Amino acid sequence: MxxxxxxxxxxxxxxxxxxxxxxxxxxxxxxxxxxxxxxxKLALDPSRLTTTFTLDGYRIQKYLGVVRGITVRSRSLFGTIGGSLQTLVGGNITLFTELCEKTRREAFEMMVDHAREIGANGVIGIRYDATEVMDGVTEVLCYGTAVVVESAA
Ligand SMILES: [Zn+2]
Structure with a gap:
């Protein structure tokens, strides 16, 4: 090691x-x-993962299309009881916040894995989208455009 x-x-x-x-x-x-x-560690260098459509210091050589990661979370499965208890005491509903963070991160990592699988070394134009597909069930989508870049230097 x-x-x-x-x-x-x-x-x-x-x-x-x-x-x-x-x-x-x-x-x-x-x-x-x-x-x-x-x-x-992310599979791709974080400096080559961006929400913008250009990468500073890199030249885009190839566009490999849209990559995405989707996670679905049911609110009832996680912390509804804990969540309502916290609401009662009037605090910030941290259980829900943490759940959202985790869900977004998972969707993001899936997208990065997908990008790596198709031979990309960067992802540009990264976006998140969340939809409540049914009562208490939320789908979090993370998508971006997979690219092959080379250093402009
Ligand atoms: Zn050391």
Whole structure:
């Protein structure tokens, strides 16, 4: 196993604090870096995933068409009870907020996987769309245009 920070080879994951960062390097990270170090790595470089239709520093070589990810969530399955309890105490309904975040992230990751499968190395014009397909059931769609880009430099 190789640490992505220092490039040192280690015999086992025992030496690692996260999937890609060794104990030694982890101690040197800033709090923000520690946060991102724990997030699963995206299949594509995040700098090549954008809501705009151009990519700074890259030239678009090929358009591979629309890619998308869809997740469907039933509100009743998750936290309706917890949600209504929180409503009663008048707090922010964090259970619902978290659920939305998770659903969006899943749709996003599916879209990225799809893009990678068809040989893209970037996705532009990324959008989210949410529709309540029936009472309490929400479909979250994430879509964008898969592209092959090369560095303009
Ligand atoms: Zn390291």
């Amino acid at each position: 190789k640490c992505e920070q220092c490039g040192k080879e280690y015999p086992s994951e025992y030496y690692f604090r996260t999937e890609t960062v060794c104990n030694e390097c982890y101690e040197k990270l800033t709090p923000e870096e520690k946060q991102t170090a724990h997030q699963p």
